Amino acid sequence: MAQYFADIYEAVSSVLKGMRITFKHIYKKPVTLQFPDERQVMPERYRGFVHNDMTKCDSCNICAKLCPVDCIYIESEGKGKARMMTRYAIDYNKCIWCSLCTENCHTGSITMSHDYDHSVYDRRTLVYEFMDPTQETIPCHRATRIDMGWWVEPKEDKPKPKPKPAAEAAPPAETAPAPEAPPPADDKPAPGTPTPDDDKGVEN
Amino acid sequence: MDALIALIQNAPGAANMSAQALHNTAAALMATLMFTVMALCAIVFTWMERKVAGFLQNRYGPMRTGRWHGWAQAVADMLKILGKEDIIPAEADKGLFVFAPILVLLGSLLAWAAIPWAPGFVAADLDLGLFYIFAVSSLVIIGILMAGWSSNNKWALYGAARGAAQMVSYEIPLALATIPVIMYTGSLNTQDIVIAQQGGLANWYIFRDPFLFVAFWMYFIASIAETNRGPFDMPETESELVAGYHTEYSGMRFAFFFLSEYANLFLVSLIAVMVFLGGWWAPLPLLDVIPPALTFIIKGVMMVFFNMWVRWTLPRVRVDQLMHLCWKVMIPIALICVLGSGIIQMVRG
Amino acid sequence: MATEDVKATGWADQDHVPEIKSELLELNMGPQHPATHGVLRLLLETDGEIVYKVTPVMGYLHRCAEKIAEGVNYKQWVVYTDRFDYLAPMCCNHAYVTALEKLMGQEVPERGEHLRVVAAELSRIASHLVSLATFGLDMGAFTPLLYMFREREEILNLLERIAGGRMLYNYMVPGGVRYDVPDDKWIKDVLSFVDMMETKKVPEYNTLLSYNKIFIERTANVCVISPEDAFTFGCTGPVLRGSGVSFDCRRDDPYGAYPKFDFEIPVGQGQMGAVGDCWDRYFVRMLEIEQSCRLIRQALETLPDGPYQAIELKKPVKAPMGAVYSRTESAKGELGHYLIGDGGQTAFRNKVRSPSFCNLQVVTKVGVGQMVSDLVALVGSLDIVLGEIDR
Numbered sequence: 001m002a003q004y005f006a007d008i009y010e011a012v013s014s015v016l017k018g019m020r021i022t023f024k025h026i027y028k029k030p031v032t033l034q035f036p037d038e039r040q041v042m043p044e045r046y047r048g049f050v051h052n053d054m055t056k057c058d059s060c061n062i063c064a065k066l067c068p069v070d071c072i073y074i075e076s077e078g079k080g081k082a083r084m085m086t087r088y089a090i091d092y093n094k095c096i097w098c099s100l101c102t103e104n105c106h107t108g109s110i111t112m113s114h115d116y117d118h119s120v121y122d123r124r125t126l127v128y129e130f131m132d133p134t135q136e137t138i139p140c141h142r143a144t145r146i147d148m149g150w151w152v153e154p155k156e157d158k159p160k161p162k163p164k165p166a167a168e169a170a171p172p173a174e175t176a177p178a179p180e181a182p183p184p185a186d187d188k189p190a191p192g193t194p195t196p197d198d199d200k201g202v203e204n
Numbered sequence: 205m206d207a208l209i210a211l212i213q214n215a216p217g218a219a220n221m222s223a224q225a226l227h228n229t230a231a232a233l234m235a236t237l238m239f240t241v242m243a244l245c246a247i248v249f250t251w252m253e254r255k256v257a258g259f260l261q262n263r264y265g266p267m268r269t270g271r272w273h274g275w276a277q278a279v280a281d282m283l284k285i286l287g288k289e290d291i292i293p294a295e296a297d298k299g300l301f302v303f304a305p306i307l308v309l310l311g312s313l314l315a316w317a318a319i320p321w322a323p324g325f326v327a328a329d330l331d332l333g334l335f336y337i338f339a340v341s342s343l344v345i346i347g348i349l350m351a352g353w354s355s356n357n358k359w360a361l362y363g364a365a366r367g368a369a370q371m372v373s374y375e376i377p378l379a380l381a382t383i384p385v386i387m388y389t390g391s392l393n394t395q396d397i398v399i400a401q402q403g404g405l406a407n408w409y410i411f412r413d414p415f416l417f418v419a420f421w422m423y424f425i426a427s428i429a430e431t432n433r434g435p436f437d438m439p440e441t442e443s444e445l446v447a448g449y450h451t452e453y454s455g456m457r458f459a460f461f462f463l464s465e466y467a468n469l470f471l472v473s474l475i476a477v478m479v480f481l482g483g484w485w486a487p488l489p490l491l492d493v494i495p496p497a498l499t500f501i502i503k504g505v506m507m508v509f510f511n512m513w514v515r516w517t518l519p520r521v522r523v524d525q526l527m528h529l530c531w532k533v534m535i536p537i538a539l540i541c542v543l544g545s546g547i548i549q550m551v552r553g
Numbered sequence: 554m555a556t557e558d559v560k561a562t563g564w565a566d567q568d569h570v571p572e573i574k575s576e577l578l579e580l581n582m583g584p585q586h587p588a589t590h591g592v593l594r595l596l597l598e599t600d601g602e603i604v605y606k607v608t609p610v611m612g613y614l615h616r617c618a619e620k621i622a623e624g625v626n627y628k629q630w631v632v633y634t635d636r637f638d639y640l641a642p643m644c645c646n647h648a649y650v651t652a653l654e655k656l657m658g659q660e661v662p663e664r665g666e667h668l669r670v671v672a673a674e675l676s677r678i679a680s681h682l683v684s685l686a687t688f689g690l691d692m693g694a695f696t697p698l699l700y701m702f703r704e705r706e707e708i709l710n711l712l713e714r715i716a717g718g719r720m721l722y723n724y725m726v727p728g729g730v731r732y733d734v735p736d737d738k739w740i741k742d743v744l745s746f747v748d749m750m751e752t753k754k755v756p757e758y759n760t761l762l763s764y765n766k767i768f769i770e771r772t773a774n775v776c777v778i779s780p781e782d783a784f785t786f787g788c789t790g791p792v793l794r795g796s797g798v799s800f801d802c803r804r805d806d807p808y809g810a811y812p813k814f815d816f817e818i819p820v821g822q823g824q825m826g827a828v829g830d831c832w833d834r835y836f837v838r839m840l841e842i843e844q845s846c847r848l849i850r851q852a853l854e855t856l857p858d859g860p861y862q863a864i865e866l867k868k869p870v871k872a873p874m875g876a877v878y879s880r881t882e883s884a885k886g887e888l889g890h891y892l893i894g895d896g897g898q899t900a901f902r903n904k905v906r907s908p909s910f911c912n913l914q915v916v917t918k919v920g921v922g923q924m925v926s927d928l929v930a931l932v933g934s935l936d937i938v939l940g941e942i943d944r
């Protein structure tokens with residue numbers, strides 16, 4: 001019998017305690033963000049939709065090979081200096097925002113943007129073509145690009161800073177068979193084949 | 205009703221109406237009014253439930269529809285639900301399936317007739333008013349059982365069986381808790397009960413004696429169970445039975461259940477106000493300027509808020525514990541309240 | 554009730570009991586059911602509220618992850634491990650890279666190990682919060698769910714700042730972690746979050762949910778898993794510890810930086826009922842949140858300087874031929890990887906031992922004879938994640 005009343009007392013008191021806690025929350029400011037009106041500031045490392053800067057991209061195919069889900073479509077024709085890029089597209093239906101493509105891009109053209117709301121009505125529109133529709137082809141080779149005034153020096157201050165020697169060694173790389181323009185047929189080298197510079201550097 | 209008849213009599217062009225015609229007009233007006241209030245309260249309370257839940261949970265609830273705190277959300281939901289496809293499962297018992305929501309709605313609608321909104325303003329001034337309310341609201345049980353069984357869905361059947369057992373059981377403490385009040389008043393007439401509580405806070409039945417205070421809480425707990433709301437939402441138990449007895453319902457038929465839930469919620473709150481919390485009487489003489497009907501409704505809405513607060517705080521009890529609570533805890537306590545209150549009344553004379 | 558049962562009660566006149574034909578009701582709980590935490594399907598045979606047979610049916614979320622492991626290289630597969638237990642992806646990352654480093658014989662810098670512990674423990678807190686919250690929801694308490702998700706949101710914000718993703722981080726790489734701490738403010742924020750969790754939030758949850766009488770009634774003495782059953786079915790993690798067995802890979806088979814830290818392994822005490830009931834499993838997680846807070850604080854306060862990754866990100870990872878089995882304590886239990894390398898950049902075979910899968914099997918024994926509502930409590934207290942069960 002004592003247990004019976006103890007149970008009732010415990011039930012009533014614990015219910016009242018719980019109700020006090022919920023009631024206190026009425027006066028607290030809600031934590032919700034009213035989304036379209038106020039937006040969260042994305043942190044620096046936030047991985048949003050992948051963006052490719054076509055002025056930097058030289059169609060080296062590393063990103064396409066590294067992608068675990070094969071969502072990057074790159075097409076090019078010709079060889080050597082005459083190689084022309086005909087298509088660069090990213091299928092956001094497939095993309096899993098893993099960032100493997102960006103950290104291996106040697107020109108720094110492909111980056112993770114801070115965009116996150118690309119709502120669409122038709123999922124076919126999520127295949128983003130990065131080529132300007134007025135341009136049918138873009139020359140890939142660096143020398144051609146420089147003539148066009150399109151080339152931007154490879155980015156050095158990427159989130160994973162490369163060892164210093166890499167910057168100095170960049171000019172000679174033009175003559176050496178550097179990964180800037182690997183032949184498209186060359187499938188053998190593994191993704192992110194280390195350049196000679198890379199061997200120095202387990203950085204930090 | 206009498207007040208309404210008097211009102212109609214004074215209206216232009218109604219001077220030469222017969223007594224019968226007057227009565228019929230008043231009844232039709234009253235019924236329309238009741239139904240409107242019921243539909244309105246479903247709309248208002250769905251919005252309120254979301255807002256209360258939101259603020260209890262540190263969020264906003266609906267914010268966009270209608271700009272100011274999403275006030276039009278419930279209206280939009282109603283419109284949406286009207287436009288939904290009405291599905292009747294192929295294997296369902298069609299007649300019962302269609303009839304069940306109407307019966308549920310009817311049960312809660314009929315009970316509204318005996319609610320005294322203001323002095324003289326009651327649709328049906330019955331001598332057995334309180335008894336009538338409890339009797340008529342039992343119709344809901346039949347509707348729920350019908351809905352669950354006729355859907356030909358196992359989950360719905362579970363919900364219906366649980367719901368029937370629960371609601372039949374909780375009728376008893378619900379009615380028992382009001383018996384001390386009836387003993388005080390000496391009448392089952394709803395107006396008489398309210399009139400007996402005139403004279404400020406101390407004269408409300410809840411504060412008349414300690415047993416009545418306990419009886420009020422017994423009534424409150426039983427009323428939560430009677431309206432199938434958390435922590436006693438056995439017929440629905442969304443985490444166990446998907447949606448309980450109305451799993452197979454869609455569109456307007458589902459809206460009927462929805463409407464009836466909120467109408468019932470307001471109804472039991474109003475009964476609590478009427479029986480224990482002084483009906484239309486203001487708590488302080490200062491507040492007498494507020495019209496009685498408004499006082500009554502404000503108190504009712506506060507009870508509804510309390511109900512929602514409980515719902516959004518507590519976990520759900522299990523079906524056997526629910527029965528345990530009813531038969532082994534609440535009914536004995538309610539009986540003790542009847543006895544104790546009776547003794548106090550005898551002693552006081 | 555069958556005829557024999559009616560006779561056995563002695564109530565009816567023995568000779569006049571009619572032949573009542575009855576059979577069990579077969580009930581499909583799931584794959585679309587609010588209480589099965591995803592796409593689990595439980596095939597129940599019930600008599601009224603009592604369950605007589607439970608058969609879990611799995612595979613609705615099967616994504617061939619282990620087969621994919623044979624097709625993508627080691628670094629690419631780290632991405633897929635995020636998707637196993639999507640509530641604690643850091644722990645899954647940690648399990649895989651630990652196995653891979655064991656195969657490669659790769660050392661990890663101190664700072665990297667510390668950051669891994671911080672990330673994994675934050676993820677563990679997030680996972681336990683979801684587990685407690687959904688368990689509360691299964692019991693019908695909706696508000697604790699939103700309070701716990703509010704704190705989980707803060708963890709996601711912290712992890713977003715260090716790893717760049719909110720849910721799928723891809724943070725750990727073979728030989729370390731992908732990024733260093735973003736700034737000193739991050740460390741301060743994590744420490745203040747951990748303090749807030751320990752001093753304010755956990756007591757609040759306890760008052761609101763753990764010690765609520767209705768909740769105790771619903772969970773105490775319900776679906777008791779005995780230590781023997783837990784061993785037989787291969788349960789690990791909070792399910793095993795809830796049954797009173799003190800076993801934790803972080804202490805008993807140490808990996809990473811865990812041996813350096815001081816923490817306790819909470820076990821079920823049977824405070825509210827029998828040892829191994831749903832309440833114990835629930836409360837073990839609550840206590841583990843506090844222990845994770847301790848671990849995070851120690852790891853950040855003793856965060857060493859120096860490199861945080863041993864292999865540069867751009868370098869491909871090669872593992873020698875051989876096979877290893879490595880196990881770690883994920884949020885759900887013992888997460889093991891059996892990894893066979895063929896000397897190249899891709900695994901020959903990668904078998905994953907997922908804790909949720911083993912934990913789930915116990916329903917076939919413990920769920921029998923319980924009520925439908927208790928079965929919901931059991932499944933909720935096991936804290937299964939279908940992404941990990943089906944892979």
